[in-house]
Amino acid sequence: MSDSTVGIGLLLPEVLGTYGDSGNAQVLCKRLQWRGYDAEVVPVSLDSSVPSTLDLYLLGGGEDMAQVLAADFLRNSPGLRSAANAGRPVFGVCAGLQILGNRFRGVDGVEHAGLGLLDLVTEPAQQRAVAELIAEPNLLETPLTGFENHQGASVLGPGSTPLGRVVRGTGNGDGTEGAVTDHVIGTYLHGPALARNPELADLLLSWVMGHALKPLELAEVDTLRSERLAARRAR
Amino acid sequence: MSTRLRTRASVAAGRLTAWFSRTARLGRGGVIGGRVTLRLDPKALRRLGQDRTVVIVTGTNGKTTTSLMLTRALEALAEVAHNGDGANMPDGLVAALAARPDAPYAVLEVDETYVPWVAEQVQPAALVLLNLSRDQLDRVGEVRMMERDLRAAFAGLSRTVVVANCDDVLVTSAAAAAARPVWVGTGRRWSGDSVSCPRCGGAITHTDREWRCAVCAFARPEPTWTLDGDLVHTPGGRQVDLDLRLPGEANRANAALALAAAHCVGVPPHTAAARLRTITDIGGRYRTIRRTRHSVRLMLAKNPAGWAETLRVLDEDTPVVVAVNAHEADGRDLSWLWDVHFERLRGRQVVVAGERCADLAVRLCYAEVPHWSEPDPVAAIDTLPPGGVELVANYTAFRDLVDRLPDV
Ligand SMILES: [Zn+2]
Secondary structure, eight states: OOTTSEEEEEEOTTTSOTTSTHHHHHHHHHHHHTTTOOEEEEEEOTTSOOOSOOSEEEEOOOOHHHHHHHHHHHHTOTHHHHHHHTTOOEEEETHHHHHHSSEEEOTTSOEEEOOOSSOEEEEEEEEEEEEEEEEEESSSSSOEEEEEEEEEEEEEOTTOBOSEEEEESOTTTTSEEOEEETTEEEESOBSSHHHHOHHHHHHHHHHHHTSOOOOOOOHHHHHHHHHHHTHHHHO | OOHHHHHHHHHHHHHHHHHHHHHTTOSOHHHHHHHHHHHHOTTHHHHHHTTSEEEEEESSSOHHHHHHHHHHHHTTTSOEEEOTTOOOSHHHHHHHHHHSTTOSEEEEEOOGGGHHHHHHHHOOSEEEEOOOOOSOGGGTTHHHHHHHHHHHHHHTOTTOEEEEETTSHHHHHHHTTSSEEEEEEOOOOOOTTOOOOTTTOOOEEEETTEEEETTTOOBOOOOSEEEETTEEEOTTSOEEEOOOSSOSHHHHHHHHHHHHHHHHHTOOHHHHHHHHTTOOOBTTBTOEEEOSSEEEEEEEOOSHHHHHHHHHHSOTTSOEEEEOOOSTTTOSOOGGGGTSOGGGGTTSOEEEESTTHHHHHHHHHHTTOOOEEOSSHHHHHHTSOSEEEEEEEOHHHHHHHHHHOTTO
């Protein structure tokens, strides 16, 4: 990989890949390549350690056992934390969001330490949330759309702000959705989130590149967004 | 009434209902007939199954195909009762057995969730476990629960030979509990489910044909039957050339498992293989229908593993219509589209169709596969130039299509 190639870290796809999560890496990679930049997806598996030199890090969704395993692994491999401390963007979805928080408790009642990159704590919720999720964003202009499937209720501390406010669905469980601290973002949106929300993808990429990126016109994405966002009125 | 007589009477009542249901066009008569029989006699399945050699086929994908293969193979021995209509819950099983009361053999395709109960009732001579993967994305976790239930059930079936695909980690975990597992190596094809170790949650590492858990050393057992291209290697050191009429690796894997199960019941592999070659379509799937300007080959892909298999069998130069819905029966969450290697469609004409063609269009856009959209799958066929068309649809999209294309 040359110095000018953007390295997109896809963390532990063998255990955190439940919701088509490699799609987020693919979306980021293509959105850079189509604008003329070199980019490459770098999968990081459990039998290696996390390099601190990648430009961006992605964590996906996973089942209960897999989530605990991934959290243990990432806590004991300093690469991700030092990259985050250096300002490299980190994007976690579902189990990924919970791992990035301070701690989480599974449905089995056992509490596990997270990475502390987001100021949030997750407890099991009464009900599983399985539905389309729509949120009004805080950092962005356009609404967020995705699918959620989790049984976690996440409460944010003062060190994180919500990514958005829930319009339809459950999100964090208290009307907020997701969490942001500096360049670390967690969300319950999958679908995958960055395929459905190109503005969010480009926000992450602008942090990597250090400047805003030229808009990219993709009629397919506009069509899908208007279809999914129409569900807000259908309710 | 003696118990024997009671079963006979309830079967008769069930048959009558089936006839009414068929004549009244209320749908598949067999299932309703079976339901009546079971209600009148809850032990009907046990009684109908005893005194014959029963083989059960289960798994996420390939049940209908494999059970048809086994039926053809066992017909070399004698008459076989078989639920070939795909009605794979207890009602359907009772109906199938009642329809052939004198058949000494039965091949039953059984829905995974009913296997523990059905197996306990009929005490099968053999049980084929094909594969276990997620049917729907919004049901994560269920497949692991299923594996645990099957594992517990197999531990209690001391007389059943469990024929299992040892390249599927969850299948192996379940079948390892059986008293007499027969391992069939079919090759590894699907890895999109991010399956961690069913015993300890550790990561499964794959090397060449082997796999093992990095934490607890749970590992792939050595198979006695192996699929290698079109050849099946038998425990006796012989090779059988499959040469199927059905396309694709998945069907060759189904055939290898069917040969192993047929062998357990007494059909020599070469005899069984010759009989599998008579199968050309499975309930409309793989069948080519002729329309005025197009001949369309219909293919069903019900879940991500099924899509991966189906994309592999598409003819290289033929235009493709891909149709996706997201009803309850399909799964509402379409994230799995990103686990399927749609990049394979590059270089052909592709039309996206179905109620969720917009999701498919975005996936193909990032896969850099040029395409156009026509939500109605039949109209989508008509947007293509005259000639052959490959049509792949998921569950409800396929069902609607079969209803609308009169030729099927
Ligand atoms: Zn293990």
